[in-house]
Amino acid sequence: MTSLAILPARIALIAIFLGALLGQVLILPMFIEETTYFHPEVAHLATPYRCAVTAGLVFLQIALICFWILILKLRRRTFYQASSLHWFSIAICAAAAATLLVLGLGIHLLGFIGAGGPGVVLAVAGGVALGGTATCLLVALRGMLASRIRKQNCVK
Numbered sequence: 001m002t003s004l005a006i007l008p009a010r011i012a013l014i015a016i017f018l019g020a021l022l023g024q025v026l027i028l029p030m031f032i033e034e035t036t037y038f039h040p041e042v043a044h045l046a047t048p049y050r051c052a053v054t055a056g057l058v059f060l061q062i063a064l065i066c067f068w069i070l071i072l073k074l075r076r077r078t079f080y081q082a083s084s085l086h087w088f089s090i091a092i093c094a095a096a097a098a099t100l101l102v103l104g105l106g107i108h109l110l111g112f113i114g115a116g117g118p119g120v121v122l123a124v125a126g127g128v129a130l131g132g133t134a135t136c137l138l139v140a141l142r143g144m145l146a147s148r149i150r151k152q153n154c155v156k
Helices: 003-038 040-075 082-113 118-155
Strands: none
Touching (some): 003 040
C-alpha cells in the first residue's frame, strides 16, 4: 500500500469511526425518543434495542481500530508478521458479532414482535448481507496472509 493510499484510508477510517460515535451519542437516543413518542406500544423495547445497536456500533469501532493498526503495520513494513493475524482475527470476530446482532434484532422485531414493514426487512437483509460478506472477505484475507507468512518463514 503506497503512502498515497494510506492517507485516504486513514481519513475514511476516522470518518466512519466518528460517524458511529455520533450515532451512539446523538442520533440513536434521538431516534429512540421519537419512536417511543409516536409508538408507545414499543417503549418497553427501547432499552434492549438501544443496548444491542450500541453493541453493534462498538463492534464496528473495534474492527476499525484493527484496520487502523493493520494500516500502521503496512506503513512500518511489519504487515507480514504473525502479529497481524491477531488483528485480523479480532476484526473477523467483531464483524461476525455485529452481523449476528443485526440478524437477531431483525428476527426478534419481525418474527416475535411483528413490527416493521418492508423497509425493516430490507434493512436487515442488507445489513446481514453486508456483514456476512465483510466477514467472509476478512476470513479469506486472513487465510492469504497466513499462507504468505508460512511461505516467508519456510524461505528463511
